[in-house]
Amino acid sequence: MSSTEELRHTALDATHRSLGATMTDFAGWDMPLRYGSERDEHNAVRTRAGLFDLSHMGEITVTGPQAAAFLNHALVGNIASVGVGRARYTMICQADGGILDDLIVYRLADTEAGSSHYMVVANASNAQVVLDALTERVAGFDAEVRDDRDAYALIAVQGPESPGILKSLTDADLDGLKYYAGLPGTVAGVPALIARTGYTGEDGFELFVKPEHAVELWQALTKAGEGVGLVPCGLSCRDTLRLEAGMPLYGNELSTSLTPFDAGLGRVVKFDKEGDFVGREALAAAAARASENPPRVLVGLVAEGRRVPRAGYPVVAGGEVIGEVTSGAPSPTLGKPIAMAYVDAAHSAPGTAGVGVDIRGSHEPYEVVALPFYKRQK
Amino acid sequence: MSNPQQLRYSKEHEWLSTAEDGVSTVGITEFAANALGDVVYAQLPEVGSTVTAGDTCGELESTKSVSDLYSPVTGEITEINEDVVNDPALVNSAPFEGGWLFKVRVTEEPADLLSADEYAAHTAG
Numbered sequence: 001m002s003s004t005e006e007l008r009h010t011a012l013d014a015t016h017r018s019l020g021a022t023m024t025d026f027a028g029w030d031m032p033l034r035y036g037s038e039r040d041e042h043n044a045v046r047t048r049a050g051l052f053d054l055s056h057m058g059e060i061t062v063t064g065p066q067a068a069a070f071l072n073h074a075l076v077g078n079i080a081s082v083g084v085g086r087a088r089y090t091m092i093c094q095a096d097g098g099i100l101d102d103l104i105v106y107r108l109a110d111t112e113a114g115s116s117h118y119m120v121v122a123n124a125s126n127a128q129v130v131l132d133a134l135t136e137r138v139a140g141f142d143a144e145v146r147d148d149r150d151a152y153a154l155i156a157v158q159g160p161e162s163p164g165i166l167k168s169l170t171d172a173d174l175d176g177l178k179y180y181a182g183l184p185g186t187v188a189g190v191p192a193l194i195a196r197t198g199y200t201g202e203d204g205f206e207l208f209v210k211p212e213h214a215v216e217l218w219q220a221l222t223k224a225g226e227g228v229g230l231v232p233c234g235l236s237c238r239d240t241l242r243l244e245a246g247m248p249l250y251g252n253e254l255s256t257s258l259t260p261f262d263a264g265l266g267r268v269v270k271f272d273k274e275g276d277f278v279g280r281e282a283l284a285a286a287a288a289r290a291s292e293n294p295p296r297v298l299v300g301l302v303a304e305g306r307r308v309p310r311a312g313y314p315v316v317a318g319g320e321v322i323g324e325v326t327s328g329a330p331s332p333t334l335g336k337p338i339a340m341a342y343v344d345a346a347h348s349a350p351g352t353a354g355v356g357v358d359i360r361g362s363h364e365p366y367e368v369v370a371l372p373f374y375k376r377q378k
Numbered sequence: 379m380s381n382p383q384q385l386r387y388s389k390e391h392e393w394l395s396t397a398e399d400g401v402s403t404v405g406i407t408e409f410a411a412n413a414l415g416d417v418v419y420a421q422l423p424e425v426g427s428t429v430t431a432g433d434t435c436g437e438l439e440s441t442k443s444v445s446d447l448y449s450p451v452t453g454e455i456t457e458i459n460e461d462v463v464n465d466p467a468l469v470n471s472a473p474f475e476g477g478w479l480f481k482v483r484v485t486e487e488p489a490d491l492l493s494a495d496e497y498a499a500h501t502a503g
Contacts, residue, residue, distance in 0.1 A: 022412075037470070038441050039416045236415065236441055306419045308439045329441055330418040337418075360444075 010055035011153045011211035012218055019232055026235055027125035029056040034234035041237040042332040045200050048229035049159035051221055052238060054206070055214065058127025059152045060120040060134060064143030067116040069275060071105065074137040076260065076283065078273040079118070082107045087180045087197060091260055091268050092130055097282035098256035099263065100133055101126035102248065104197060106182045119148070119193075119208075123250045137278060153214035157221055158204030158241075160376075161228040166205055168224045170194070179203075188220030199238060201245025201374055240329045243338065246300065246372025252311055252326045253298060253340055259283060261290035264298045296323060297348035300373055301366040303337035307359045309366070314358040315341050322347050325357060333374050340371070381407060382474055387497035388450035390432075393474065394491065397484055401456055404449065405478040406438070406469065409501045414440040417469040422447070422458040422480055429455060431488045436479075438469065447479065452486040 007030040010016075016023065021032035032053060034041060044050050062071060071079035077090030084107050092100045101122050109117040122130040127149055134145045157165055167174055172185030172194055182195035190213040198204035209217055222230065239249070248254050253263055260266050261283070269283050289295075301309065308330050315323035323343030331338040339357065347355055350370045356363040385393040391410035395403040411417065419439040429435040429449035436447035458480045462468050468477040492500060 022415075033442075034415060037416050039467075240441060307421075308419060308444065310444070330416075330439070 008056075010053055011214035012053045012055065012155075015215055015218055016053065016232075021232075021234060024235065027056060027123070029124055031056055032232070032234040034236045035232045038234065038236040038240070039332045041231060041233040042240050044229060044231045045159045045202055045233060045237065045241055046333060047160065048231075049157060049161035049165055049225055050200075050233035050237070051218070051225065051230055052156040052158065052233050053214075053218070054154040054156050055152070055211070056124035057154050058122040058124055058130065059148040059154075059208070060122060060127070060131055061146040061148045061151075062118040062120060062134070062143060063115060063146070064141070065113075065115050066142040067118055070138055070141035070143040071118060071120075072273055072275055073141070073277050074134055075103065075105070076269040076277060076279060077105070078270040079105055079107075080274070084108070084110050085181055085183050087182055087195060089180070089268065091254075091265070092133060093259065093279035093283065094256060095279055095282065097259040097279045097286050099250075099254045099258055099260060100256060101130050101250055102254055103130070106193070106195065108182070108184070108193070126250060151210070152208045153211040154206060154208055155214065155217055155221065156198060156204060156206045157225070157230070158198045158200045158233075159202050159230075161225065161230065162202075162204045165221065165225045165228065165230060166194075169220055174205075188217055188224075190217045190220075192217070199245075199247060200241040201247070201372065202241075202376055239327075240332060243327050243329055243340065244331055244333055244372065244374040246340070246374075248298075248340075249327060259286040259290075261286040262295065266290060294345045296342040297345050298326075298371070299341055299343055299348050299350075300369040300371045301325070301328075301339040301341055301355070301357065302334065302369050302373070303339075303357075304365045304367065306337065307362075307364050308337040309339040309341075309357040309359060309364075315343050315347075315355065315366075316358050316363055317347050317352075317355050321358075322355070328357075331373060338373050339366070343368070381409075381494040381497055383494045385474070385494065386450075386491040387494065387500075388448065388488075388491060389500060390448040390450070391501075392448060392450040394450045401481050401483050402451065402453075403478050403481050404451075405473055406447070407497070407501075408473045411470050411473040411477070414438060414443065414445060414469075416441050417466040420447075420462050420466045420469065420479065422463065423449075423455045425455050425458060427455050429453060429482060431486065438466075449482065450491060451482060451484045451488070453482040453484040455480055456483050457481040
């Protein structure tokens with residue numbers, strides 16, 4: 001992103017500034033990095049609740065009689081099998097199998113006339129790429145792709161107290177709303193798509209609303225959460241929360257030079273769905289390669305010391321480079337530095353001895369562990 | 379935020395106390411601590427080692443980044459703050475007090491250290 005380009009601001013920009021947020025340029029958006037201590041924000045989400053502005057995420061609406069068939073062709077998952085009111089984590093790949101983005105697709109409604117209404121949510125950094133790819137791939141299908149990035153603000157409430165907070169503001173049946181489901185409702189008097197999704201490893205909700213309702217909703221949630229320790233949270237803790245939960249981030253664990261199989265996420269590719277899809281041939285080859293002779297495997301690393309690994313640092317064993325860190329941070333929950341890294345298969349088994357990270361010239365010992373680092377107690 | 383008047387400051391955001399018996403205390407400013415975010419690891423110079431004004435002598439790691447620590451003066455390290463080594467969050471909570479980093483017997487001091495007001499002007503830009 002060139003620095004001369006104007007940063008985009010969410011509908012909550014003035015709210016963030018009044019809360020004293022430290023702002024950062026994220027994919028061309030001026031977003032809250034943290035309001036106070038990112039560690040306190042992280043711990044609030046793990047133990048109580050956190051409030052996030054995620055309005056930078058890219059919403060794309062897909063409608064039409066062949067919307068399901070089109071998305072089955074354009075994406076690697078079986079989107080036609082997603083029920084109304086449910087959501088699916090999936091990916092969009094290039095013809096060579098490289099990952100263009102990871103996505104959440106919501107099936108919002110079906111009409112009696114046989115038309116379906118989906119919302120595709122892309123990463124902010126990839127929203128234009130996804131929009132362009134979908135627009136190109138829709139040719140020949142009776143479906144419409146619409147850029148709805150400016151139609152929504154997105155506010156997330158995450159953490160164990162989030163169901164209680166939301167219940168105090170809506171009549172919607174939250175108990176009936178399962179993980180990866182979404183339903184239209186009213187929250188604090190504001191029409192919203194209420195989704196039980198998130199990127200923190202905790203129970204939580206994402207609320208898609210019109211931008212003009214964002215401030216009102218944010219304030220209502222803040223007030224409803226006052227008594228249970230809800231705090232505003234920035235992107236910094238969102239990153240450590242998702243890292244502890246072992247969730248990949250596009251640009252770190254995912255890229256066009258990797259297929260879903262390389263990223264250990266081959267399960268999102270559904271070869272048995274109806275019809276051809278973009279990348280099928282290359283992905284079938286990638287699946288075979290990954291099972292017979294995996295090049296590198298995504299693993300977790302936990303530090304024995306206190307120095308923090310960062311993306312791009314070499315992973316070493318016996319003086320040889322055997323991999324590369326993709327994400328690293330001090331883990332507030334574990335109290336130790338952690339990282340995700342791609343390492344040679346021979347060194348990828350949990351407990352493999354002698355693995356370290358080259359931290360600016362010094363080889364620090366690390367333990368290879370299975371992902372995720374953190375799993376909530378249900 | 380206010381920078382204590384009795385301290386002097388480097389453009390790399392370290393502060394330096396007035397020497398007592400030739401020994402000054404060094405830390406990073408509140409401005410720097412806020413910019414770093416939560417400090418999670420402090421690598422400080424070894425006691426007995428010599429540091430040179432303007433050269434790196436350690437590092438501070440925060441959630442999002444790692445930053446070099448520069449010595450504002452030349453001299454010999456006489457003490458490091460073990461409290462900060464054990465609890466790096468002190469750098470955020472009390473950068474000018476309990477979050478001090480090391481003490482140094484000053485042999486040479488650069489001419490361009492800033493007053494509190496000059497440092498405030500430097501960080502306002």
